[in-house]
Amino acid sequence: NAGVTQTPKFRILKIGQSMTLQCTQDMNHNYMYWYRQDPGMGLKLIYYSVGAGITDKGEVPNGYNVSRSTTEDFPLRLELAAPSQTSVYFCASSLPGTGGPGDQPQHFGDGTRLSIL
Amino acid sequence: DAKTTQPPSMDCAEGRAANLPCNHSTISGNEYVYWYRQIHSQGPQYIIHGLKNNETNEMASLIITEDRKSSTLILPHATLRDTAVYYCIVRVARSQGNLIFGKGTKLSVKP
Numbered sequence: 001n002a003g004v005t006q007t008p009k010f011r012i013l014k015i016g017q018s019m020t021l022q023c024t025q026d027m028n029h030n031y032m033y034w035y036r037q038d039p040g041m042g043l044k045l046i047y048y049s050v051g052a053g054i055t056d057k058g059e060v061p062n063g064y065n066v067s068r069s070t071t072e073d074f075p076l077r078l079e080l081a082a083p084s085q086t087s088v089y090f091c092a093s094s095l096p097g098t099g100g101p102g103d104q105p106q107h108f109g110d111g112t113r114l115s116i117l
Numbered sequence: 118d119a120k121t122t123q124p125p126s127m128d129c130a131e132g133r134a135a136n137l138p139c140n141h142s143t144i145s146g147n148e149y150v151y152w153y154r155q156i157h158s159q160g161p162q163y164i165i166h167g168l169k170n171n172e173t174n175e176m177a178s179l180i181i182t183e184d185r186k187s188s189t190l191i192l193p194h195a196t197l198r199d200t201a202v203y204y205c206i207v208r209v210a211r212s213q214g215n216l217i218f219g220k221g222t223k224l225s226v227k228p
Contacts, residue, residue: 043218
């Protein structure tokens with residue numbers, strides 16, 4: 001079982017460039033999430049999705065976009081990279097819970113380390 | 118929003134029980150307590166969660182006080198591989214439903 005797979009593992013971007021961080025899960029989870037983690041800090045939610053075609057903003061959505069065309073994939077797009085977006089990005093997925101997103105344990109990928117210079 | 122307070126760091130001897138405390142005095146009745154951990158350079162890993170009863174699984178035990186204002190995660194026989202940052206999280210009861218990861222407790226298991 002692969003679980004949650006993120007690509008690439010590392011990337012360096014120049015200011016103003018764009019890129020897409022890929023996330024795929026093979027557990028048939030309806031809910032998927034994108035977090036960022038700055039050095040020495042906890043995780044902050046960027047966007048989440050409760051199913052194909054449905055996405056919603058988290059705490060820190062500015063500068064990012066997402067789409068969810070299939071259950072398996074939840075890519076995160078940076079349109080105009082800025083130094084403040086240097087971070088480690090984690091994708092996660094979970095089953096639906098009776099209380100809504102975040103109710104069930106989340107399974108995380110190993111992250112994408114992104115530097116913007 | 119219910120917030121959590123954890124000590125920034127703790128040490129534990131290998132083979133001994135590690136008891137990690139968490140204060141969540143503003144927790145509301147329908148909010149669960151979750152514990153995750155993050156080993157260096159890896160994604161967070163789910164450990165255990167509970168509402169009001171004590172819970173146990175193959176990784177750990179979770180003890181929640183009767184008033185639900187605090188909890189303790191117990192790793193019964195800590196190993197060097199348990200060295201990690203441990204996050205105590207209370208699910209925010211909003212439509213967003215996001216998990217709030219604070220700074221956690223850095224547990225160092227020493228030989």
